[in-house]
Amino acid sequence: MGLDASIIEQMKMVVGNDNISTADFITQSYAKPADDFSYRIPPDAVVVPKSTEEVSGIVKLCNEYKIPILPRGNGSDLSSGSRPPGSGCIVMDLKKMDKIDVDTDAMVVNVEVGASFGQLRRELNKIGWWTTYGPANNMARIGGALSCHSVGGGGECYFRSPGDQTTGVEVVLADGTIVRTGAEMSNYCKPWYGGRYLAGPDLTGLFIGDPGMLGIKTRVSFRIEPMPSHMLAKSVMVPAVVTVDNPLADVKVCVEIYREWEKLGSPGLFVTGIWDHEFLAIYGGYEFFEPYARAVDPGQPVNNATLVYVVVGKCQEELDYCERTLDSVLAKYGCKEFGQEIKDGNYARWLLEKTGNTLYAHPAWGAVGGTGIVIWIADIQWSGIDKMLDQLTAYYQDNLNEFQDVKMGFATQMTVVGGGVKFLVYAPTRNEIPEFEEEWAIRRKLHRGVSEIMWKNGALPIWTGYINSPWLVEAGIVNESYMKLFKTVKDALDPNGILSPGKFHINDLPDARY
Numbered sequence: 001m002g003l004d005a006s007i008i009e010q011m012k013m014v015v016g017n018d019n020i021s022t023a024d025f026i027t028q029s030y031a032k033p034a035d036d037f038s039y040r041i042p043p044d045a046v047v048v049p050k051s052t053e054e055v056s057g058i059v060k061l062c063n064e065y066k067i068p069i070l071p072r073g074n075g076s077d078l079s080s081g082s083r084p085p086g087s088g089c090i091v092m093d094l095k096k097m098d099k100i101d102v103d104t105d106a107m108v109v110n111v112e113v114g115a116s117f118g119q120l121r122r123e124l125n126k127i128g129w130w131t132t133y134g135p136a137n138n139m140a141r142i143g144g145a146l147s148c149h150s151v152g153g154g155g156e157c158y159f160r161s162p163g164d165q166t167t168g169v170e171v172v173l174a175d176g177t178i179v180r181t182g183a184e185m186s187n188y189c190k191p192w193y194g195g196r197y198l199a200g201p202d203l204t205g206l207f208i209g210d211p212g213m214l215g216i217k218t219r220v221s222f223r224i225e226p227m228p229s230h231m232l233a234k235s236v237m238v239p240a241v242v243t244v245d246n247p248l249a250d251v252k253v254c255v256e257i258y259r260e261w262e263k264l265g266s267p268g269l270f271v272t273g274i275w276d277h278e279f280l281a282i283y284g285g286y287e288f289f290e291p292y293a294r295a296v297d298p299g300q301p302v303n304n305a306t307l308v309y310v311v312v313g314k315c316q317e318e319l320d321y322c323e324r325t326l327d328s329v330l331a332k333y334g335c336k337e338f339g340q341e342i343k344d345g346n347y348a349r350w351l352l353e354k355t356g357n358t359l360y361a362h363p364a365w366g367a368v369g370g371t372g373i374v375i376w377i378a379d380i381q382w383s384g385i386d387k388m389l390d391q392l393t394a395y396y397q398d399n400l401n402e403f404q405d406v407k408m409g410f411a412t413q414m415t416v417v418g419g420g421v422k423f424l425v426y427a428p429t430r431n432e433i434p435e436f437e438e439e440w441a442i443r444r445k446l447h448r449g450v451s452e453i454m455w456k457n458g459a460l461p462i463w464t465g466y467i468n469s470p471w472l473v474e475a476g477i478v479n480e481s482y483m484k485l486f487k488t489v490k491d492a493l494d495p496n497g498i499l500s501p502g503k504f505h506i507n508d509l510p511d512a513r514y
Helices: 005-015 024-030 052-065 117-125 142-148 203-207 249-263 277-295 316-332 347-355 382-398 400-405 437-455 468-474 480-493
Strands: 045-047 069-072 090-093 100-103 108-112 166-172 178-180 216-223 230-237 269-275 306-313 373-381 411-416 420-428 459-461
Touching: 005 045, 005 052, 024 045, 024 090, 052 069, 052 090, 052 166, 052 178, 052 216, 069 142, 069 216, 100 117, 108 117, 117 142, 142 216, 166 203, 230 316, 230 347, 249 269, 249 316, 249 382, 249 411, 306 316, 306 347, 373 382, 373 437, 382 400, 382 420, 382 437, 400 437, 420 437, 437 459, 437 468
Parallel strands: 045 090, 069 090
Antiparallel strands: 100 108, 108 216, 166 178, 166 216, 230 306, 269 306, 269 411, 373 420, 373 459, 411 420
């Protein structure tokens, strides 16, 4: 039925005629994000504000007329976080809000939420500084990453998540009120490195990991620091051989390596990850796969995983110490080091020099395509990972025919996050046509099966959009008292339930499809 024309006219008065559209060819492009499991549901309108004041004006109108609204960055999440759950919604595209202001004296960068992590890194690298490295692809926007509390592609061992580096946020509440947290709670302070936890409760944390449910972030302040002067990239082959009966053999070896690294304090570890041979071949093509195949012992199958890592230091002596410490553990488990050169199979260096960053997952968004890959990502504590790996192996074997029938692989990636690992299972797919309903339904079933095994062993997802968050509630993962408090906070800040309705099954729309 669409929005009333008079409401559209009022919104045009806020953002201008050119920054709102109800045209089908526009709204359809916002009907789903990058994941392969979303229902396609276009919004009734797309609005593109250019300032916090315009965001506030639109939100006031939505609150007055009780119109559901979803903030969106680039739509690169893989849990259906930025598409409408049902009819009657507006999507607010924040990409025009991308100003970046670096303040080295206060050791912060103030960045609008529509800026990408690629833009942020580029501006900081110009002056030799850096900050949290965010999600696994440069296209991801600041606001979306904080809404998911997401990190996964480079620097997480060093910086942890973007939320850990956040000193404050500017956010628009459901009634249009503009609030600034952290040091800016004071009328006399600007954002600075140590200001988040002073003079009151940590209200900044309310808007980190909230998937757009408690407010619409418009600006974020991150801690920054000078880049270290020394960096080294290395790659090794993990000795375990993957088979159908033991598809996670290499992962189990890497778990032990990562456990030992963490007990040693993970000295200088900036980023690490493991990759199977198929994805390395896709990313690097012949340039990387050929030396990889050469390194395998004659007569052995070419399916060992590769572990890559980047280590940093403030001087050569520190870098050498960190390298020796980490390498001593790799040698203990029989890992085979590739040479230092790319031609020798050093994938970590290939990333640094050919793609210009340490985002080891970033090529997936280009090589495989957003709608051509299914990814489960969760952080899991050490105590649950062994049991989880055994159960995932059994699940894959029990459902092998279905995995093969719908062309879903079963490969993994992993990195250290502190007290555990970030564990990723991905399945390359090429079915993007919604008419294949039966195949699509099987994929959703397998997706949920893998997810519940991970969650029931203590893992928690980094994305909580319209796929994961309802499933977390339905599977009994989220405890009752937590949900009661969450809903109390939500009702207080958003009594009309207009912000991202239906996530975690709060304020479900009548025709919602998850």
